[in-house]
Amino acid sequence: MAGYGTAHLRSEADTLLRVENLVVEFPAGRRGLKVNAVTDVSLDVRPGETLGLVGESGCGKSTTGKAIMQLPPPTSGRVMFDGTDLASVSGEELRRTRTQIQMIFQDPISSLNPRRRIEDIIAEGLNIWGVGDKSSRQQKVDEMLLTVGLDPKVARGRRPHQFSGGQCQRISIARAVITEPKLIICDEPVSALDVSVQAQILNLLEDMKARYGLTLVFIAHDLAVVKNISDRVTVMYLGRICEVGDPNVLTASRLIPTPPPCSAPSPSPIRRFARRTARSSAARSPPPCHLRAAAGSAPGAREPRNGARTRCLRCATWATASSWPVTFPSRRPTPPRPSMSSGSPTDGGPVP
Numbered sequence: 001m002a003g004y005g006t007a008h009l010r011s012e013a014d015t016l017l018r019v020e021n022l023v024v025e026f027p028a029g030r031r032g033l034k035v036n037a038v039t040d041v042s043l044d045v046r047p048g049e050t051l052g053l054v055g056e057s058g059c060g061k062s063t064t065g066k067a068i069m070q071l072p073p074p075t076s077g078r079v080m081f082d083g084t085d086l087a088s089v090s091g092e093e094l095r096r097t098r099t100q101i102q103m104i105f106q107d108p109i110s111s112l113n114p115r116r117r118i119e120d121i122i123a124e125g126l127n128i129w130g131v132g133d134k135s136s137r138q139q140k141v142d143e144m145l146l147t148v149g150l151d152p153k154v155a156r157g158r159r160p161h162q163f164s165g166g167q168c169q170r171i172s173i174a175r176a177v178i179t180e181p182k183l184i185i186c187d188e189p190v191s192a193l194d195v196s197v198q199a200q201i202l203n204l205l206e207d208m209k210a211r212y213g214l215t216l217v218f219i220a221h222d223l224a225v226v227k228n229i230s231d232r233v234t235v236m237y238l239g240r241i242c243e244v245g246d247p248n249v250l251t252a253s254r255l256i257p258t259p260p261p262c263s264a265p266s267p268s269p270i271r272r273f274a275r276r277t278a279r280s281s282a283a284r285s286p287p288p289c290h291l292r293a294a295a296g297s298a299p300g301a302r303e304p305r306n307g308a309r310t311r312c313l314r315c316a317t318w319a320t321a322s323s324w325p326v327t328f329p330s331r332r333p334t335p336p337r338p339s340m341s342s343g344s345p346t347d348g349g350p351v352p
């Protein structure tokens with residue numbers, strides 16, 4: 001699809017991670033159809049920064065995170081991490097570079113191997129790469145368990161099902177941090193947790209970031225959570241980026257429509273048919289243009305402030321505070337009406 005550009009990216013020298021024009025397609029069905037999970041996504045993260053990636057469910061956030069890790073490699077696009085183009089390396093070199101990037105997943109319990117003990121789960125990265133001897137690895141695991149707020153004596157020999165969701169997420173954080181990565185991609189790390197535990201895990205992530213000098217990509221569907229932790233936020237919608245900027249000045253989240261929930265318990269065949277037809281025509285129509293709505297009469301529309309950028313999903317126009325209000329050229333010039341006469345009544349021609 002047409003490129004949406006990289007105008008919002010900062011200088012490459014200042015960034016730890018720079019993703020340009022990332023496209024991820026998945027095969028769908030036997031007729032060669034494809035799901036465009038991510039279309040032309042570009043983003044960057046500076047060292048020590050937390051980039052929030054927010055958007056509704058299914059908009060391609062996790063796919064973007066995994067494509068950065070090359071799991072699986074993207075269909076096209078460039079992923080520059082600490083001066084290395086991850087798309088151009090493979091095998092041993094890719095695996096070694098990837099130790100610098102870790103991931104924390106949404107479901108804390110199922111992301112941990114149920115058959116292994118916690119000490120083995122946390123030490124796995126160190127064991128694979130043969131870091132230090134057995135006793136130093138053991139010591140590191142104990143230190144890490146203490147740092148994430150678990151008692152090493154109790155936790156070491158247990159298995160994941162013996163912990164709560166919040167405790168399992170602490171173990172996932174310990175496992176991610178123990179290999180001393182530069183970047184951690186947190187894929188909805190608090191979505192499956194209670195609100196009270198969410199705050200504890202967010203605080204723990206902040207502490208770990210400060211303590212180990214980490215850089216975070218924080219994925220979530222809840223803008224309030226992302227605003228809490230991020231220095232810069234990228235909003236995704238239908239596989240594309242539609243807004244980038246300071247978390248306090250975002251506008252897109254209020255303007256992107258959310259489909260109403262389905263309330264009918266058992267739809268009749270006619271209603272089901274009508275709903276299916278409406279759904280397929282909604283899928284065919286291009287995404288709504290929140291920027292046009294904002295420039296027009298949408299209630300509460302705000303201009304992008306403090307260096308934030310916002311973008312029209314349909315025509316790829318970017319807007320900043322200096323270019324606001326945006327004026328759009330009319331999409332299709334109206335053709336002149338065919339004249340029925342050789343002249344108008346005012347210039348003395350014949351009246352039709």
Ligand SMILES: Nc1ncnc2c1ncn2[C@@H]1O[C@H](COP(=O)(O)OP(=O)(O)O)[C@@H](O)[C@H]1O
Nearest residue numbers: 026027035037056057058059060061062063064
């Ligand atoms: N392995 C896959 N095969 C086919 N389609 C996939 C696959 N993974 C994700 N998708 C599709 O890609 C889209 C984006 O998914 P995902 O990145 O998981 O969304 P999010 O994390 O924003 O909720 C969805 O429509 C999903 O169905």
Ligand SMILES: [Mg+2]
Nearest residue numbers: 061062063188
């Ligand atoms: Mg996801």
